[in-house]
Amino acid sequence: MAVCCEDNEHDPRAKSVEEALEIILGASVPLSESEWLALDTALDRVLARDQVAASPIPAWPNSAMDGYALRSSDGDTPRQVVGSSFAGHPYVGSVAPGQAIRIMTGAIVPEDCDTVVPQEQTQRDGETVHFTSSIRAGANIRGIGDDLAQREVALPAGTQLRPSQIGVLASLGVAEVEVLRRLRVAFFSTGDELRAVGGTLRAGEIYDSNRHSLLALLRRLGCEAIDLGRLPDDPERIGNTLRHAGATADVLITSGGVSVGEADYIAELLQSLGSVQFWKMNMKPGRPLAFGRIGQADFFGLPGNPVSTIVTFYQFVAPALRKRMGCRAPWTAPRLRLPCATPIKKKPGRTDYQRGRLLPGPDGLQVAPVKTQSSHILTGMAQAECFLVIPAESGDLPAGTMVDVQLLEGMV
Ligand SMILES: Nc1nc2c(c(=O)[nH]1)N[C@H]1C(S)=C(S)[C@@H](COP(=O)(O)OP(=O)(O)OC[C@H]3O[C@@H](n4cnc5c(N)ncnc54)[C@H](O)[C@@H]3O)O[C@H]1N2
Numbered sequence: 001m002a003v004c005c006e007d008n009e010h011d012p013r014a015k016s017v018e019e020a021l022e023i024i025l026g027a028s029v030p031l032s033e034s035e036w037l038a039l040d041t042a043l044d045r046v047l048a049r050d051q052v053a054a055s056p057i058p059a060w061p062n063s064a065m066d067g068y069a070l071r072s073s074d075g076d077t078p079r080q081v082v083g084s085s086f087a088g089h090p091y092v093g094s095v096a097p098g099q100a101i102r103i104m105t106g107a108i109v110p111e112d113c114d115t116v117v118p119q120e121q122t123q124r125d126g127e128t129v130h131f132t133s134s135i136r137a138g139a140n141i142r143g144i145g146d147d148l149a150q151r152e153v154a155l156p157a158g159t160q161l162r163p164s165q166i167g168v169l170a171s172l173g174v175a176e177v178e179v180l181r182r183l184r185v186a187f188f189s190t191g192d193e194l195r196a197v198g199g200t201l202r203a204g205e206i207y208d209s210n211r212h213s214l215l216a217l218l219r220r221l222g223c224e225a226i227d228l229g230r231l232p233d234d235p236e237r238i239g240n241t242l243r244h245a246g247a248t249a250d251v252l253i254t255s256g257g258v259s260v261g262e263a264d265y266i267a268e269l270l271q272s273l274g275s276v277q278f279w280k281m282n283m284k285p286g287r288p289l290a291f292g293r294i295g296q297a298d299f300f301g302l303p304g305n306p307v308s309t310i311v312t313f314y315q316f317v318a319p320a321l322r323k324r325m326g327c328r329a330p331w332t333a334p335r336l337r338l339p340c341a342t343p344i345k346k347k348p349g350r351t352d353y354q355r356g357r358l359l360p361g362p363d364g365l366q367v368a369p370v371k372t373q374s375s376h377i378l379t380g381m382a383q384a385e386c387f388l389v390i391p392a393e394s395g396d397l398p399a400g401t402m403v404d405v406q407l408l409e410g411m412v
């Protein structure tokens, strides 16, 4: 437990966010062990190798519309309908000059035909079809390999399989896929004041929300989340758990106890059990953030304030985990530049990750910070759709200032 409230002064011993990210990403080594999974169990996993199209997609020229397939060289003259081609039931035979076939979307276009006329531009009279507008040669045919040529890489190694990528693999006929193993991420909360959700609180106690936020964040990323529970502010118990988890997990995350209070043991323990790269950063929220190694695990000691836990996870843990999971770069979130609709309050010194919302403006999208920016106000984080990233040296900013924005959706 820390002893004092936050201030905003620049601390020369603290790392800048840029330096911290460089150190963290530099230390994050991608996994290499892989396994084979049935396609439908591979959601959120990362491809171990390039996925190549064994045949072109589409494999046959096929119709983009329900209508009539014909030779455009006959001009707009009516055609005799000599057969039909349905998806899965191709037309067998030839289509001579002056003839056409009825065709459905996705059905093979016969070799003799070079054009499909949509049925809305036709009139049928018995076995003859007439055209109500001029025929456009080559129209409405999806060509062989339009999507993927034979042997073209459809999805490169390092692609995380989200729903669309699962669809692409299915379209290639892939039933089993080689993916990297899941990254094992162990985490626990520290603090005598913490109680499990569902229990009754006594004076001074709070529910352990950070562990639930972390579990949800890790699941969204696609990691194997190993929940080690809650520990009291007891250096011996915390030390034992760190030692044990450092021997089995790839990454170890704690929340709380990383500041300078008399019950904050994390930085000290990290120093004695492993190695510390840094434990202070010039950012807000999230000044105390320890990064190092314990046993075989990369270690992140996140600050206990609930907003600080989530913000530091988004900014530093998520990029590191993505890299360790074997995902392709970039590992950090893209930034947009958008005007801020309201003034921004900020003291120079630390890079600020203000929680913000998107709103329509006269010239397009704008952003505005949510009302409450304190690091203990978790609902402010929950209202946010984006971070407004305000550089360390910046002070208060007037309404209309262009700011860097990271959208939360897609960051994790
Ligand atoms: N003298 C100083 N005091 C503080 C400093 C400082 O630089 N000098 N930094 C402040 C900042 S900024 C932060 S952030 C906090 C971080 O401190 P700790 O990481 O040591 O976290 P705790 O003290 O254990 O807890 C802080 C706060 O968060 C609540 N908390 C902790 N764990 C959880 C949890 N699992 N779920 C929900 N809430 C949790 C805890 O009760 C405290 O209110 O230090 C400042 N102090």
Ligand code: MOO
Pocket (backbone or CB within 6 Å): 006, 283, 284, 285, 286, 287, 288, 303, 305, 308, 375, 376
């Ligand atoms: O400002 Mo602390 O950095 O509340 O996370």
